[in-house]
Amino acid sequence: MEPVTTETATDVFEAHRPVLLGVAYRMLGRVADAEDVVQEAWLRWSGSDRGDVREPRGYLVRITTRLAIDRLRQIKARGETYVGPWLPEPYVTDFGDTVPDTAERAVLADSVSLAVLVVLESLSPLERAVFVLREAFAFPYADIAAMLDRGEPAVRQLAGRARKHVEERRPRYEVDPVQRRDLTERFLAAAANGDLEGLMELLAPDVRLVGDSGGKSRAPLRVLQSADKVGRFLVGAAQKGVPDFSLRFLELNGGPAVLVMSGGKPDSVFQLDVADGRVQAVYIVRNPDKLHSLAAP
Structure with missing residues (x-):
C-alpha cells in the first residue's frame, strides 16, 4: 500500500467525520463530548502509521467507539447528580443527500431521537456501543467484535440484551x-x-x-x-x-x-x-x- 500523505489522511478523515460524530453523539448524548472524542480520534489517526489500514471507516469507528466508551465510563464514575429530568443535548441532524435511502434515514433518525437516547442512558457503556454500532450503523457482528476486542458470541449476547432493554422501555411514536x-x-x-x-x-x-x-x-x-x-x-x-x-x-x-x-x-x-x-x-x-x-x- 502506498504511504498516506498528510493531505490524504485529512481528506479521508473528513470524509468519515459525519459517521464518527454520529457514533460519538449516540454514545454520549452530548455534542461537546462527542466533538472532543472525534478530535482525539483525529489526533490518533494523524499521528499513527496508516500503512496497514485497509478499511479506514472501520478503523476510525473503532478508535472513536473506544474513546467514547472511556469517556462514558468517566462520566458514570463521577456519579454527578442532575437537577430535574435529563434530556440529551439537542443535535442538529440534516442527512441531506448523504443518506438517500428512506429506510436508512428513518433508522438513523430514530436512533438519535430524544426518547431513544434517554433509554440508552440506562445501558452499560459496552451495551450502548454494541447497540449503536449494530442498530444505527448496521455493522456486522464480526466487525463490532473486532472493534471492541470481544468474541462474536459475546457481542451477539450484548446486542440481544441491549435490544430487549430498549424495546421494553422506548415509547412507540410515529416518525412522519x-x-x-x-x-x-x-x-x-x-x-x-x-x-x-x-x-x-x-x-x-x-x-x-x-x-x-x-x-x-x-x-x-x-x-x-x-x-x-x-x-x-x-x-x-x-x-x-x-x-x-x-x-x-x-x-x-x-x-x-x-x-x-x-x-x-x-x-x-x-x-x-x-x-x-x-x-x-x-x-x-x-x-x-x-x-x-x-x-x-
Missing part, C-alpha cells in the same frame, strides 16, 4: 415529519395564544412533558403527565412570556423542532412526539449549557 411539523405549528400557536381549549384538542390524554433545565433555568423539576397538567403549565408559561423572542424551525434529533431565541441568544428548544394525530410527549430543553451549539445562525 410532515405530521410532526403540522402539529408543532398548531401546538405553538395554541400555547403562544394561551388557548387552553386548543391545546387540549392537540394533547393526548396521557401526554408527558419533560423539561430539562439542569437547575439553571425555569422548568418543571418533575415530569408532568396528563393533558390537563401539561396544558395548564404551557398556558402559564406563555403568560409569563420570553422577552424579545423569535422562533426558528430546524431539524433536531431526527425530527422537526423549534428553537426559541431571546435577545438573539438560544433560550429553549421544543420538540414533540406524536401518534394518532395527537401530541404524546413534549420535550423542552432550557439548560443553557446544552444550547451553545445552536447559537450560530
Whole structure:
C-alpha cells in the first residue's frame, strides 16, 4: 500500500467525520463530548502509521467507539447528580443527500431521537456501543467484535440484551415529519395564544412533558403527565412570556423542532412526539449549557 500523505489522511478523515460524530453523539448524548472524542480520534489517526489500514471507516469507528466508551465510563464514575429530568443535548441532524435511502434515514433518525437516547442512558457503556454500532450503523457482528476486542458470541449476547432493554422501555411514536411539523405549528400557536381549549384538542390524554433545565433555568423539576397538567403549565408559561423572542424551525434529533431565541441568544428548544394525530410527549430543553451549539445562525 502506498504511504498516506498528510493531505490524504485529512481528506479521508473528513470524509468519515459525519459517521464518527454520529457514533460519538449516540454514545454520549452530548455534542461537546462527542466533538472532543472525534478530535482525539483525529489526533490518533494523524499521528499513527496508516500503512496497514485497509478499511479506514472501520478503523476510525473503532478508535472513536473506544474513546467514547472511556469517556462514558468517566462520566458514570463521577456519579454527578442532575437537577430535574435529563434530556440529551439537542443535535442538529440534516442527512441531506448523504443518506438517500428512506429506510436508512428513518433508522438513523430514530436512533438519535430524544426518547431513544434517554433509554440508552440506562445501558452499560459496552451495551450502548454494541447497540449503536449494530442498530444505527448496521455493522456486522464480526466487525463490532473486532472493534471492541470481544468474541462474536459475546457481542451477539450484548446486542440481544441491549435490544430487549430498549424495546421494553422506548415509547412507540410515529416518525412522519410532515405530521410532526403540522402539529408543532398548531401546538405553538395554541400555547403562544394561551388557548387552553386548543391545546387540549392537540394533547393526548396521557401526554408527558419533560423539561430539562439542569437547575439553571425555569422548568418543571418533575415530569408532568396528563393533558390537563401539561396544558395548564404551557398556558402559564406563555403568560409569563420570553422577552424579545423569535422562533426558528430546524431539524433536531431526527425530527422537526423549534428553537426559541431571546435577545438573539438560544433560550429553549421544543420538540414533540406524536401518534394518532395527537401530541404524546413534549420535550423542552432550557439548560443553557446544552444550547451553545445552536447559537450560530
